[in-house]
Amino acid sequence: MAQLESMAHSHPMSEGNLADCFGHLYRVLGLKQAKPNAASVSDSVDGLLGFAIVQQIVDEVTLLDICLLPSQQGKGYGKLLLNAVVASAKASAAVVLMLEVRESNLAARALYQKAGFIESGRRKGYYPIAGGKEDAILMDLAITQE
Numbered sequence: 013m014a015q016l017e018s019m020a021h022s023h024p025m026s027e028g029n030l031a032d033c034f035g036h037l038y039r040v041l042g043l044k045q046a047k048p049n050a051a052s053v054s055d056s057v058d059g060l061l062g063f064a065i066v067q068q069i070v071d072e073v074t075l076l077d078i079c080l081l082p083s084q085q086g087k088g089y090g091k092l093l094l095n096a097v098v099a100s101a102k103a104s105a106a107v108v109l110m111l112e113v114r115e116s117n118l119a120a121r122a123l124y125q126k127a128g129f130i131e132s133g134r135r136k137g138y139y140p141i142a143g144g145k146e147d148a149i150l151m152d153l154a155i156t157q158e
Contacts (some may be wrong), residue, residue, distance in 0.1 A: 013040075013063060013079075014026075015085045016079055016115045017030065017077075018046075019079060019082060020062075020081060020082055023148060028132055029060075033049070033065045037067050037068060037098060038065060038076075040063060041064045041065075041066075041097060042063045043060070043062040043064075043092065043093055044060055044061060060080060060083055060088060061080060062080035062089055062090070063078075063079055063093070064096070064097050065078075066097055068104055071105060071108065071109070072108050073100075073101040073104070073109045073155075074111065075110070076096065078120075080093070085119070090119075090120070090123050095128055098153070102157065105157070106155045107154070107155050108155060110132075111124065111129070111147070112138075114146055114147075114148065114149075115139075115146045115147040115149055116141070116146055121151075123148065124151050124153075128153050129151040130151060130153075131150065131151055132151060133149075133150040134148065135147060
């Protein structure tokens with residue numbers, strides 16, 4: 013996971029931070045190749061294409077990280093992972109799914125908006141970038157139990 017994280021994010025979580033996400037308040041969802049073979053293994057990290065990490069406290073779920081190999085981005089896998097996160101939140105009786113995203117991450121923001129997330133706030137100058145900082149956009153999705 014740490015290798016994939018470092019390939020996909022400009023400021024990846026450390027191995028230690030990732031390891032901490034396997035505690036009782038967390039869920040980790042992985043997306044693996046169905047049948048890795050010699051021709052496709054180079055497009056994955058030991059068969060892992062991506063993952064999502066969520067933390068749940070009572071009925072609030074926070075999406076802490078969603079990560080896909082750069083070679084697998086733009087193929088619908090992010091939507092697949094996000095749908096699994098939403099389904100997991102529903103199954104755990106959550107009422108809200110929250111996240112934050114870099115202001116410059118337009119692809120992720122579009123994915124979240126299409127899924128029904130709405131902007132709920134901003135953290136000014138939260139994320140480091142080359143030559144400065146950028147805002148974190150806070151987004152929420154109300155979870156309906158159908």
